[in-house]
Amino acid sequence: MRVPVLQSMSAKRGGLLSSAPNLLCILGLAAVYFCTAKLGLAMAFDAAQVTVVWPPTGIALTAILLLGYRAWPGILLGAFLANVTTHEPITTALGIGLGNTLEAVAGAWLLQRAGFDTSLRRVRDVLCLFIYSALLSTMVSATIGVTSLCLGYVQPWDLYGKLWWEWWLGDATGSLMCASLLLVWCSGRTFNWSAAQIKEASILMAGLILVSVAILSPLLNTENSVMTYKFIIFPFIVWAALRFGQRGTTATIIVASAIAIGGILQHVGVSSIALVNHDLVVLQFFMIIMTATGLLLAAAVAEREEIAKELRIANHRKDNFLALLSHELRNPLAPIISAAHTLQLPTIGAERRREAQDIIIRHADHMTHLVDDLLDVSRISHGKIELRKQHVSLAKAIADAVETVKPSIDAHGHTLTLQLPPKPIWLNADPTRIAQIFANLLGNATKYTPPGGQIWLGTEADENTVTVRVRDTGIGIAKNMVNLIFEPFMQVDSSIERSHGGLGIGLALVRKLVGLHEGSVQVISEGVGRGSEFIIRLPRILHDDSVKIISETAPPKSELPTKKPQVIRPEIQVVRPEISAPVAPIAQNNTTKSSLRVLVVDDNEILAKTFSWMLEILGHEVRFAHDAETALATALEFLPDVLMLDIGLPKVNGYELCQTLRAQPALKHSLFIAQTGWGQSEHRARSKAAGFDYHLVKPVDISVLEQLFSSLHIPKTPT
Numbered sequence: 001m002r003v004p005v006l007q008s009m010s011a012k013r014g015g016l017l018s019s020a021p022n023l024l025c026i027l028g029l030a031a032v033y034f035c036t037a038k039l040g041l042a043m044a045f046d047a048a049q050v051t052v053v054w055p056p057t058g059i060a061l062t063a064i065l066l067l068g069y070r071a072w073p074g075i076l077l078g079a080f081l082a083n084v085t086t087h088e089p090i091t092t093a094l095g096i097g098l099g100n101t102l103e104a105v106a107g108a109w110l111l112q113r114a115g116f117d118t119s120l121r122r123v124r125d126v127l128c129l130f131i132y133s134a135l136l137s138t139m140v141s142a143t144i145g146v147t148s149l150c151l152g153y154v155q156p157w158d159l160y161g162k163l164w165w166e167w168w169l170g171d172a173t174g175s176l177m178c179a180s181l182l183l184v185w186c187s188g189r190t191f192n193w194s195a196a197q198i199k200e201a202s203i204l205m206a207g208l209i210l211v212s213v214a215i216l217s218p219l220l221n222t223e224n225s226v227m228t229y230k231f232i233i234f235p236f237i238v239w240a241a242l243r244f245g246q247r248g249t250t251a252t253i254i255v256a257s258a259i260a261i262g263g264i265l266q267h268v269g270v271s272s273i274a275l276v277n278h279d280l281v282v283l284q285f286f287m288i289i290m291t292a293t294g295l296l297l298a299a300a301v302a303e304r305e306e307i308a309k310e311l312r313i314a315n316h317r318k319d320n321f322l323a324l325l326s327h328e329l330r331n332p333l334a335p336i337i338s339a340a341h342t343l344q345l346p347t348i349g350a351e352r353r354r355e356a357q358d359i360i361i362r363h364a365d366h367m368t369h370l371v372d373d374l375l376d377v378s379r380i381s382h383g384k385i386e387l388r389k390q391h392v393s394l395a396k397a398i399a400d401a402v403e404t405v406k407p408s409i410d411a412h413g414h415t416l417t418l419q420l421p422p423k424p425i426w427l428n429a430d431p432t433r434i435a436q437i438f439a440n441l442l443g444n445a446t447k448y449t450p451p452g453g454q455i456w457l458g459t460e461a462d463e464n465t466v467t468v469r470v471r472d473t474g475i476g477i478a479k480n481m482v483n484l485i486f487e488p489f490m491q492v493d494s495s496i497e498r499s500h501g502g503l504g505i506g507l508a509l510v511r512k513l514v515g516l517h518e519g520s521v522q523v524i525s526e527g528v529g530r531g532s533e534f535i536i537r538l539p540r541i542l543h544d545d546s547v548k549i550i551s552e553t554a555p556p557k558s559e560l561p562t563k564k565p566q567v568i569r570p571e572i573q574v575v576r577p578e579i580s581a582p583v584a585p586i587a588q589n590n591t592t593k594s595s596l597r598v599l600v601v602d603d604n605e606i607l608a609k610t611f612s613w614m615l616e617i618l619g620h621e622v623r624f625a626h627d628a629e630t631a632l633a634t635a636l637e638f639l640p641d642v643l644m645l646d647i648g649l650p651k652v653n654g655y656e657l658c659q660t661l662r663a664q665p666a667l668k669h670s671l672f673i674a675q676t677g678w679g680q681s682e683h684r685a686r687s688k689a690a691g692f693d694y695h696l697v698k699p700v701d702i703s704v705l706e707q708l709f710s711s712l713h714i715p716k717t718p719t
């Protein structure tokens with residue numbers, strides 16, 4: 001989890017530093033600062049107050065970043081005490097303390113403004129830490145500190161340049177190495193290394209220590225050993241960066257750095273102090289470059305892993321969407337194919353012919369809508385939709401929308417109440433798109449309201465704005481989903497058993513189209529089962545009777561693909577292949593029937609009806625049911641040879657229904673076929689687990705069905 005600086009600061013400000021424990025915290029920080037400062041000053045060789053090893057800078061920066069700006073007294077106190085005890089006048093110690101404090105505050109401020117993330121998992125965060133903290137903010141302390149020393153006559157002005165450089169180098173290494181170590185280990189991310197990783201990390205650390213000790217041990221120690229050592233630690237840091245992220249990298253760097261400093265300090269008393277100091281300066285300079293390289297490499301690896309994770313999620317979403325899309329396209333395709341087969345019958349009556357033609361037209365229309373919506377989403381997201389704006393009467397747009405959804409409202413037995421304003425209201429809008437917005441909302445209200453519900457569309461207007469509310473008494477929307485449903489492909493219920501169709505793009509389209517008309521859309525719901533209200537606000541205009549066409553560049557309808565839709569030939573999936581072979585033990589008493597009793601269970605009445613026409617063409621006796629309860633009663637009375645069950649049934653889904661029916665002794669010889677729009681391998685596996693013999697994907701081709709039924713050896717069910 002990324003913890004932006006601002007967030008971590010404000011989260012802590014109120015708590016950790018606001019009362020009594022804060023004093024302890026500040027004193028604790030001062031104590032840590034003091035101790036590490038003393039450790040650093042123990043390596044001050046050119047001047048007693050200036051050292052190239054200065055971990056307190058990193059500690060101070062981390063304290064401000066994690067605890068907030070109120071941590072500054074702890075830094076000031078620690079720095080002051082460390083300096084005042086180093087043969088300095090109080091004013092000089094105070095000046096240095098202020099410089100050290102300002103350095104940490106300035107560094108944190110710069111990082112905060114840059115949107116720095118303390119986990120250092122992005123290359124930009126490492127660069128920010130390197131540039132703003134290690135390179136820039138450290139100049140504040142070096143300048144104030146060395147100036148204070150010279151002003152207080154503690155050090156001569158002619159050493160100013162040399163001391164400034166060493167001061168800056170010590171602070172820069174402290175800032176980069178200690179701050180990165182503390183920040184990544186305190187970033188709040190869970191430590192989730194596997195056992196194998198811990199083993200590998202232990203090998204790395206043990207290897208580093210062994211090699212270090214071998215190279216730097218007094219026995220082998222030569223003049224060039226520190227130089228050799230620097231080359232040796234390089235592969236260990238790269239290894240850590242590639243394999244163990246920032247935590248592994250910072251830990252390796254600190255261990256390597258500590259060992260190298262220890263190696264150099266062995267020469268104190270042996271070599272000249274100037275030489276030891278020179279070695280330390282070179283080492284620290286090398287460590288800055290090494291640390292930056294290691295941190296950048298680890299961040300690049302983390303970014304690559306993040307991208308790979310996002311790609312995996314996107315790929316998974318794409319697979320889900322394709323499954324949903326094929327389900328939604330197969331559903332209307334199934335009645336079209338069944339009705340088309342029925343039309344081929346020479347003996348078809350006039351009424352059934354009319355009904356079949358009507359079904360084909362209606363479902364082809366539905367498919368066209370789906371494809372249009374999909375293309376719209378893609379066009380809008382690529383900014384390719386242009387509106388054909390003109391003066392549009394709001395009442396006319398609403399009437400067009402109502403006309404579109406009327407058949408569905410009637411079919412569900414809903415009551416629609418319209419409340420239009422007494423005077424005409426005009427919009428400068430694309431009439432088709434405005435009607436599409438209202439039709440989508442009314443369509444959803446119809447879809448997500450149980451039969452017999454109430455839908456209400458009301459309008460109100462002030463001088464500049466018109467507000468349209470679409471309210472229903474439907475299933476409502478859970479509070480945590482309210483802000484999400486306008487996202488493309490977002491559905492509250494995306495389960496396989498869901499009884500409402502749709503691709504989850506209607507509301508995304510509504511939001512985009514309303515936005516293109518400079519309006520807004522909002523949804524209110526008291527929660528699940530408590531209805532929903534969608535509120536659209538659009539700018540209104542005063543009508544001047546002349547129809548003004550602002551843009552005619554909207555893509556013509558003919559842009560839609562003219563390719564004939566491909567008929568998807570369903571594959572028969574045998575989930576229990578042994579059933580399709582003759583059932584040897586009971587074959588004696590059974591005969592193969594040419595005419596079968598088939599029970600079709602589908603909540604889509606048109607689909608069930610057209611499918612039963614198809615089965616009748618094949619000479620079978622068919623009954624259908626639209627829900628689980630009726631299916632069970634019909635099955636026990638009709639004793640079907642074959643049960644073809646849809647999966648997405650309301651209340652009890654097809655899997656559960658199959659299990660219940662399979663448990664009936666009267667149906668023990670029956671054949672169970674899942675007939676569904678879901679065709680992924682996981683859906684087939686679920687069918688198999690539920691007890692289905694076959695899993696057929698809609699639309700089921702008549703010849704395939706014929707072939708399947710003729711190959712079946714179904715024991716004759718006693719009538």
Ligand code: ADP
Nearest residue numbers: 444445448485491492502503504505506507532
């Ligand atoms: P679709 O209806 O095709 O799933 P939409 O984009 O139109 O896609 O809607 C997204 C989701 O918002 C729906 O799946 C549904 O969960 C929820 N939703 C939309 N309108 C309503 C409504 N009137 N009542 C309850 N839920 C709704």
